[in-house]
Amino acid sequence: MTRSSDRRVEIRTDPLLTEKLIYSVGPQHPSLPSPLELRVQADGELIERISPEVGYMHRGVEQLVTQRNYAQAAGLLSRCEWLAGSNADWLVADAIERIEGIAVPERAQWLRTLVLELSRIGNHLFWFGNLGLEAGAYTPIFISLRERELVLDLLEMLSGHRHHHGWIVPGGVRNEPPADFSGLLRAFCASFALRLDEYEDFFSDNAIWINRSELIGTLEPEFAFEHGATGPVLRGSGIAHDLRRDQPYAMYGELDVRVPTGEFGDVLDRYRVRFMEMRESLRLIAACLDNCEAGELRNPDVNPDYAALTVSRGEVYTAVESPRGELGLTLVSDGTNRPARMHLRAPSLYHLFLLDELCRGYLLADLFVIYGSLDIMIGEVDK
Amino acid sequence: MLPVLAMLQQRYDMSEARTMWEALRAWLNGEPLPGLRFSPEVSNGIMLVTALLFIFFLELMITIGLQVWERRLMARMQGRRGPQEYGEVTPQRYRRIFLQVGSLLGLPAVLYGLQYWSGGTADAAVFGTWAIVLGVLGIAGLVSRRFVLPALNANVNANAGFLSILKFKAALFSLLAMPCLAATGGLVAALLLGLLPKFSIPYVPQLTVLCTVLAFVLYMTYMIRFYWRQGFYDTIKIFFKEDTVPLNADKLLYLIAPILVYIPALLSWVVIPFGVAAVDGQIVYYMIQDLNVGLLLIIADFAMFLVAVIMSGYASNNKYALVGAMREAAMLLTYEIPMLMALLCVAIFAGSLNLTEIVQRQSMTWGILPLFPAFIIYLVVSLAETNRPPFDLPEAQNELLGGYLVEYSGLRFALFYVAEYSNVFIVSAIMSVCFLGGWKGPMFLGLDGLWLTSLFWFLLKTYAICFFFIWARSTMPRIRVDQIMFFSWKFLLPASVVVMAATALGVVNKHPWFSANQLAVHDVDVTALQDVTQFQTLTTAEALAVLTVQQKAFFWGYNALCLFFGLFILVMAWRILFVKRVHPQPRREVSWNA
Numbered sequence: 001m002t003r004s005s006d007r008r009v010e011i012r013t014d015p016l017l018t019e020k021l022i023y024s025v026g027p028q029h030p031s032l033p034s035p036l037e038l039r040v041q042a043d044g045e046l047i048e049r050i051s052p053e054v055g056y057m058h059r060g061v062e063q064l065v066t067q068r069n070y071a072q073a074a075g076l077l078s079r080c081e082w083l084a085g086s087n088a089d090w091l092v093a094d095a096i097e098r099i100e101g102i103a104v105p106e107r108a109q110w111l112r113t114l115v116l117e118l119s120r121i122g123n124h125l126f127w128f129g130n131l132g133l134e135a136g137a138y139t140p141i142f143i144s145l146r147e148r149e150l151v152l153d154l155l156e157m158l159s160g161h162r163h164h165h166g167w168i169v170p171g172g173v174r175n176e177p178p179a180d181f182s183g184l185l186r187a188f189c190a191s192f193a194l195r196l197d198e199y200e201d202f203f204s205d206n207a208i209w210i211n212r213s214e215l216i217g218t219l220e221p222e223f224a225f226e227h228g229a230t231g232p233v234l235r236g237s238g239i240a241h242d243l244r245r246d247q248p249y250a251m252y253g254e255l256d257v258r259v260p261t262g263e264f265g266d267v268l269d270r271y272r273v274r275f276m277e278m279r280e281s282l283r284l285i286a287a288c289l290d291n292c293e294a295g296e297l298r299n300p301d302v303n304p305d306y307a308a309l310t311v312s313r314g315e316v317y318t319a320v321e322s323p324r325g326e327l328g329l330t331l332v333s334d335g336t337n338r339p340a341r342m343h344l345r346a347p348s349l350y351h352l353f354l355l356d357e358l359c360r361g362y363l364l365a366d367l368f369v370i371y372g373s374l375d376i377m378i379g380e381v382d383k
Numbered sequence: 384m385l386p387v388l389a390m391l392q393q394r395y396d397m398s399e400a401r402t403m404w405e406a407l408r409a410w411l412n413g414e415p416l417p418g419l420r421f422s423p424e425v426s427n428g429i430m431l432v433t434a435l436l437f438i439f440f441l442e443l444m445i446t447i448g449l450q451v452w453e454r455r456l457m458a459r460m461q462g463r464r465g466p467q468e469y470g471e472v473t474p475q476r477y478r479r480i481f482l483q484v485g486s487l488l489g490l491p492a493v494l495y496g497l498q499y500w501s502g503g504t505a506d507a508a509v510f511g512t513w514a515i516v517l518g519v520l521g522i523a524g525l526v527s528r529r530f531v532l533p534a535l536n537a538n539v540n541a542n543a544g545f546l547s548i549l550k551f552k553a554a555l556f557s558l559l560a561m562p563c564l565a566a567t568g569g570l571v572a573a574l575l576l577g578l579l580p581k582f583s584i585p586y587v588p589q590l591t592v593l594c595t596v597l598a599f600v601l602y603m604t605y606m607i608r609f610y611w612r613q614g615f616y617d618t619i620k621i622f623f624k625e626d627t628v629p630l631n632a633d634k635l636l637y638l639i640a641p642i643l644v645y646i647p648a649l650l651s652w653v654v655i656p657f658g659v660a661a662v663d664g665q666i667v668y669y670m671i672q673d674l675n676v677g678l679l680l681i682i683a684d685f686a687m688f689l690v691a692v693i694m695s696g697y698a699s700n701n702k703y704a705l706v707g708a709m710r711e712a713a714m715l716l717t718y719e720i721p722m723l724m725a726l727l728c729v730a731i732f733a734g735s736l737n738l739t740e741i742v743q744r745q746s747m748t749w750g751i752l753p754l755f756p757a758f759i760i761y762l763v764v765s766l767a768e769t770n771r772p773p774f775d776l777p778e779a780q781n782e783l784l785g786g787y788l789v790e791y792s793g794l795r796f797a798l799f800y801v802a803e804y805s806n807v808f809i810v811s812a813i814m815s816v817c818f819l820g821g822w823k824g825p826m827f828l829g830l831d832g833l834w835l836t837s838l839f840w841f842l843l844k845t846y847a848i849c850f851f852f853i854w855a856r857s858t859m860p861r862i863r864v865d866q867i868m869f870f871s872w873k874f875l876l877p878a879s880v881v882v883m884a885a886t887a888l889g890v891v892n893k894h895p896w897f898s899a900n901q902l903a904v905h906d907v908d909v910t911a912l913q914d915v916t917q918f919q920t921l922t923t924a925e926a927l928a929v930l931t932v933q934q935k936a937f938f939w940g941y942n943a944l945c946l947f948f949g950l951f952i953l954v955m956a957w958r959i960l961f962v963k964r965v966h967p968q969p970r971r972e973v974s975w976n977a
Contacts, residue, residue: 023702031781045706045864133781136772136861142461208773208860364706365782365863 027056031134031368034378045364050356057382069337071306078164080379083126084119087322089168095331096170099314107295108172113251114288117281122151123323124278127375134372135212147195150188169306172298182289189282213267217358217370228350231325232273237265243321255287267373310337324375346380438652446804451614453853460857480605487598491591518567524560527553624793633698640695641798647684648802651809654680656739658822658837668739677738689715696787707786710864711777717871718767721760724879728757728886729817742821749820755945756882758818765810771852773859811848819844885941
């Protein structure tokens, strides 16, 4: 018996039987850089329902951190959000500082703010290139990674690492920036403002892109709020909510953070909000550099050995306005050098489950543009 | 009507013209070499095999070259090094090869010039063209050395992107400046003074051929060594990949679909006229077969492509492939009608579907001038016709994972890709034949070098269109499928109908705007050929001077149509180049209370 005669064919009794197509997008798919499966039920190309299947990248980070010290926990958490890893460092350091009541020197606070804003630019650059690919344009990824490389070089100069910096530690920051750092950062800011104009000339005003994104994937502000959307996704829907302005942390209280919002909550609004955020970040970085005067880098009362640091019994929730939204951390400590429990509030998880509502009634091609506009990171979702 | 218009309607007698294969067949059967005579049956078989092998290798070479060029060009546009640029390519090396090839090509020019100065056999037109070409090159080089290159060197943005290509070219031109200016000065001085003694140099045509072949070999060796190597390796590698068939596929259709995609792509090469040569007083075209329905054959080939793609999408038993095939079907059905309308304009204008005749009709004015709207329509449609971005919906890499290609591997996958790039070249060739005058251009090597100059102009125009294809790919996002439909049915189709009606009206009324070109071949000095009548020729401008009122009214009406498309392009260019756009900035928002 040959192989071809062995195969089973489902016999349909009804010759006019039609079925809904169910596409299984992922977990290996060029548009999804990280493993995620989207079960898309569609009538031809018209999307009727999407159910995201998560868990392909589950590493059990929340359990793993309970068996490791705080330095290692911060490293593991930054592996959940690798495009802007300093946010996780800041969360762990801030949670410890809150429990222990540690004061952070002003200079260290300015430097922390600077690094957070720089990683925001780096993340948004990667998002821009990726969104271009989702929309079928091949060039944005190359021109945006060209500038992201400079951002990574600057962060590497500062901390010795390109992605998981571990530069923000309890009580301050790890080391003094190199002597030529601020000059190079200013040069980068000057050239990057021009580069942003170049991106917008190249892509934002493109008629095809406007057609692909205008009034596509509209998100109502009430719906967004009820479903826990934060960050650019919420601001794109017209709600001016930003932790940097509303619950100022680090040195954002001293800075006048302007919060851009969208009008219709569509892909184009989220796109524009992120571009305006990059311009705003540039302004904030310049302000940080101006205010960053000589002073202490680290509180001398804190144990300089991060791995041996013990945290007294307590529980705290702290949140940071990460490039994707409100990234929160609940830390329960039990007086040892290991956390008793940690929970990461990942904005991507909330945004991922908006996808069903956003894509319903749009075409298959729109799914990828909408997915790109949400800027979802599976490392955060699966943890 | 005036005798001028009557003259305009006369046709150039091309009964003496042959394709190179007919000439070869005549030579194989012919009288001059009795020892090598074949029987007609044998020679026909040999001709068939030779022709098939010829187009196969030609297609392979050109498609590989096109892919490699595309990768390099996109890498430059995107400001990265690209996979093809190895470390060995230095400016010194490039300069050396450039000077070698340039001097090999310049030697015949100098010899022709010497002959002319001495009153030898070279004619004035050749000499004059050389002087003009060298002078223009020299002035362009001087301008780029003095103004363009310093400006680009000072510009930070010129290190990457489109400006970097310009910078590279400007550097090359500035290299050329001084030698060209010196040569022009010498030519003009010699012309004015007439001081040189008269002499004639033997074997100049043969030397021209030798130098050209040498330069070509040198250049190709360089290109293969430093740029094309990866392309050849990829081609060889893909022959050894496993050829898989999905389990529940419709096996027969699945296996023959790539062949059915490839055969039309191969067939279209039969009728493309690459150039023209004058051999023993006869005109010989570089094409396999000079079909009277050449244009129709190419249109039919594109329709075949659609059938094969649907076949592959259906037979793969894959949802993505099926959706890709359905998109392809919808898109091609939408775009074939405007494409046909645009090509019908050409057929009406030229009065023929024969591609060589279409080229000969454009002796005085290229078709792009009278048929400008049709050209724009075809330019847009050809992108969709070849599945190139921004119309690459059927194989959308990041939506449908390659669409109908998703299940194919190995050689069958390669057949799809060779067919796609082959189609790009064919569409560009059609555009240069129908709208840009095919091989027409200043024939600066005279009758002896006609074979080379005609090829040069044809390939230059074709690759200019290919450049447009690559440029569009690196610039545009992908259009959505319903937007494509709306654009075609609501804009392109009505526009193409109007354009075709206007063209037909103009041709039927014998309007000089459309019929000024129906005259003798311009590129061949026809007095040198025997038994060929030479007609008086008029440029479009001269012919327009003799218009009736009705014709003038039609002329301006049609020009308004041209103006619409022209203004569209001008406004786009103006917006892109000069308009300083204000980008949205963050503004202060009221606090939100929930």
